Amino acid sequence: MPLLDRPVVAATALVYMAFVLMIGVWAVRRTKSSRDFFIAGQGIGLLVTTLATMSSIFSGFLFLGGPGLTYRMGMASFFISFPVSFTAGLLCWTVAKRLRLLSEVREVYTVPDAILCRYRSRLASGLAAVAVVVGTVAYLGAQLQAMGILIEAIFGTREHFGEYSLAVAMAAGLVVVLAYAVAGGMVAGVYTDVFQGALMVVAAVAVFYYALESGDGLGSIARRIAASESFGPGFLDPLGHVPVATALGFFFVFAVGALGQPQTLHKFYMLDDPRKLKWLPLVLGVTQTLVVLIWLGIGLAVPALVAEGRLAPLGNPDEAAPAFLLHFAPQVLAGLVFAGILAAIMSTADSFVNIASAALVRDLPRALGREVHRELYWGRVAVVGVAVAAAVFALAYGDLIALLGTFAYGTFAAALTPAVAVGLNWRRVTAAAAVASIATGMAVNLTLEFLAKQTFLPALPKLPLPAGVLPSAVSLAASFTVLFVVTWWTGKDEGDDLDDDVAAVMEL
Amino acid sequence: MAKRLSLLYLAASSPLILLSLLVAAPMGDMLFAVLVVAFPVALIVLGAEHRGGLGPLRVPLFVLLVYLEACVVAMLLLRGQVTEAPWVGGLPLATAIQLYGVFLAPMVFVALFYALTFERFGLRREDLDELRRRFPRRENGGE
Numbered sequence: 051m052p053l054l055d056r057p058v059v060a061a062t063a064l065v066y067m068a069f070v071l072m073i074g075v076w077a078v079r080r081t082k083s084s085r086d087f088f089i090a091g092q093g094i095g096l097l098v099t100t101l102a103t104m105s106s107i108f109s110g111f112l113f114l115g116g117p118g119l120t121y122r123m124g125m126a127s128f129f130i131s132f133p134v135s136f137t138a139g140l141l142c143w144t145v146a147k148r149l150r151l152l153s154e155v156r157e158v159y160t161v162p163d164a165i166l167c168r169y170r171s172r173l174a175s176g177l178a179a180v181a182v183v184v185g186t187v188a189y190l191g192a193q194l195q196a197m198g199i200l201i202e203a204i205f206g207t208r209e210h211f212g213e214y215s216l217a218v219a220m221a222a223g224l225v226v227v228l229a230y231a232v233a234g235g236m237v238a239g240v241y242t243d244v245f246q247g248a249l250m251v252v253a254a255v256a257v258f259y260y261a262l263e264s265g266d267g268l269g270s271i272a273r274r275i276a277a278s279e280s281f282g283p284g285f286l287d288p289l290g291h292v293p294v295a296t297a298l299g300f301f302f303v304f305a306v307g308a309l310g311q312p313q314t315l316h317k318f319y320m321l322d323d324p325r326k327l328k329w330l331p332l333v334l335g336v337t338q339t340l341v342v343l344i345w346l347g348i349g350l351a352v353p354a355l356v357a358e359g360r361l362a363p364l365g366n367p368d369e370a371a372p373a374f375l376l377h378f379a380p381q382v383l384a385g386l387v388f389a390g391i392l393a394a395i396m397s398t399a400d401s402f403v404n405i406a407s408a409a410l411v412r413d414l415p416r417a418l419g420r421e422v423h424r425e426l427y428w429g430r431v432a433v434v435g436v437a438v439a440a441a442v443f444a445l446a447y448g449d450l451i452a453l454l455g456t457f458a459y460g461t462f463a464a465a466l467t468p469a470v471a472v473g474l475n476w477r478r479v480t481a482a483a484a485v486a487s488i489a490t491g492m493a494v495n496l497t498l499e500f501l502a503k504q505t506f507l508p509a510l511p512k513l514p515l516p517a518g519v520l521p522s523a524v525s526l527a528a529s530f531t532v533l534f535v536v537t538w539w540t541g542k543d544e545g546d547d548l549d550d551d552v553a554a555v556m557e558l
Numbered sequence: 559m560a561k562r563l564s565l566l567y568l569a570a571s572s573p574l575i576l577l578s579l580l581v582a583a584p585m586g587d588m589l590f591a592v593l594v595v596a597f598p599v600a601l602i603v604l605g606a607e608h609r610g611g612l613g614p615l616r617v618p619l620f621v622l623l624v625y626l627e628a629c630v631v632a633m634l635l636l637r638g639q640v641t642e643a644p645w646v647g648g649l650p651l652a653t654a655i656q657l658y659g660v661f662l663a664p665m666v667f668v669a670l671f672y673a674l675t676f677e678r679f680g681l682r683r684e685d686l687d688e689l690r691r692r693f694p695r696r697e698n699g700g701e
Contacts, residue, residue, distance in 0.1 A: 327681065329673055339662070515579070
């Protein structure tokens with residue numbers, strides 16, 4: 051990451067952090083129960099829910115990793131983000147309504163809670179909780195690491211702290227996240243997400259404008275890229291520059307896998323009135339589409355600028371966004387965007403600490419037939435514990451954490467999507483099928499992703515997949531296959547094992 | 559009927575998608591693309607069916623399916639022809655299909671139809687009230 055320490059950038063980041071802390075202080079008084087702590091008391095309106103959902107979906111990857119990936123592989127990379135235009139509708143039609151209605155009839159705060167309701171199986175919900183904890187700690191570690199690197203770059207801490215710089219930067223960011231996440235739980239999380247989400251939308255639209263302006267418009271940008279030697283026409287070809295299995299594998303994992311992301315599904319419990327779901331796909335779809343514009347703008351502008359010779363070729367593709375912002379955007383906008391990146395990282399991190407805390411304090415004990423008293427108190431303790439553990443792992447095993455962080459989306463997708471998306475809509479899915487599907491998704495994804503990327507154990511075999519095939523696409527397809535096969539195998543009449551209230555929810 | 563078809567599709571296509579990922583074969587790219595693009599539409603159908611039918615959603619969801627399939631088949635057929643094919647809206651045709659077709663257009667379709675059919679196929683006020691009346695919230699239990 052290049053050094054970003056310019057006064058305007060640093061000042062904007064400080065103002066942003068101060069705002070976030072103020073929201074945390076306000077939220078403390080509104081957090082009086084575990085219901086408040088985990089699902090914001092189920093008192094959140096449509097716009098707040100939408101912005102909170104959007105900002106928890108988009109991490110720093112959207113701003114930094116996404117443009118870098120486009121620099122590396124061209125238009126095919128957008129199959130990761132382009133499904134957002136209809137995943138909001140997919141979520142609402144397939145899972146959101148039933149999850150929200152389950153919380154009308156039961157004290158349901160988490161995805162494993164919903165799985166327990168639906169399948170009446172502590173094994174299924176316990177496995178789901180394990181998937182949540184594994185994915186969350188890895189994802190959280192990666193987010194904290196990214197936050198530390200960004201804070202280092204903004205405040206120039208390396209000059210003052212040397213080899214301890216990253217640890218200091220991570221600690222500083224962690225203190226801010228914990229301050230509002232511990233005190234205010236999801237109330238703080240949701241309202242900071244609103245602020246962060248609004249910031250992300252404003253920053254994204256502004257950057258998109260400057261990106262198009264830097265290249266004299268989309269047409270001019272595209273022609274420059276096509277005519278260049280370093281990028282060429284293949285860069286613009288959606289299915290030509292990389293294997294189809296990679297490009298459409300992205301589409302499969304990120305469109306369908308959205309139905310298994312706990313940080314998204316968890317937000318639906320918070321909506322005060324389930325009938326407000328009516329407008330959620332439109333509002334969420336629009337805000338997500340606007341935010342993706344920053345990836346699109348920088349992703350296309352930077353190669354065009356490099357092709358034109360106005361920007362030096364990137365040594366590290368992930369520097370696409372910082373390079374563009376530092377050289378082609380006004381300083382105030384650059385400051386706003388870096389605050390937006392910090393916002394994206396922290397909004398994702400605060401969702402995950404809360405979800406992991408719920409999994410440890412609520413889901414796993416219940417799966418073992420136990421109950422934790424004083425859930426609010428232990429929830430707060432768990433938030434600190436999870437965050438500190440993730441930060442320590444990120445520092446001690448940085449490469450491993452970065453590796454594991456990329457697994458998380460695929461792990462959630464493969465483990466949870468079939469059991470939740472199909473199971474909430476088809477009464478014949480059995481508990482055995484849910485267990486098998488969750489276990490398959492988790493095991494296959496973790497194994498394949500690890501084999502694909504690890505460099506720690508040279509004796510392990512290489513990934514046994516054709517070139518370009520995504521491990522997470524394989525694990526998602528495998529998990530769906532297992533769900534249907536085991537459902538057929540264990541065959542039950544419809545509705546045999548459903549409680550009346552759950553059956554009524556599934557009828558609506 | 560629609561729900562049954564969508565379940566059949568999901569059950570049949572899951573192992574086929576898995577196979578096409580594991581085994582590199584001729585026509586594998588086209589098969590994988592066609593199967594994958596229909597998958598989220600099948601999931602929408604599964605969730606959207608309400609009390610035995612899709613009602614006014616039948617036609618829009620079918621159009622959505624055909625539309626997305628047409629987009630992906632077109633992108634496949636245009637592979638490697640960025641400079642030869644026409645340019646639309648400042649972009650090569652395949653890129654324009656990806657950006658305007660796959661990214662921007664479906665949102666209007668999917669989000670608007672969800673809102674427009676919500677009162678009948680989403681959640682009616684009387685159904686919600688009935689649910690609350692019959693089943694006051696209780697603790698979550700398991701086996």
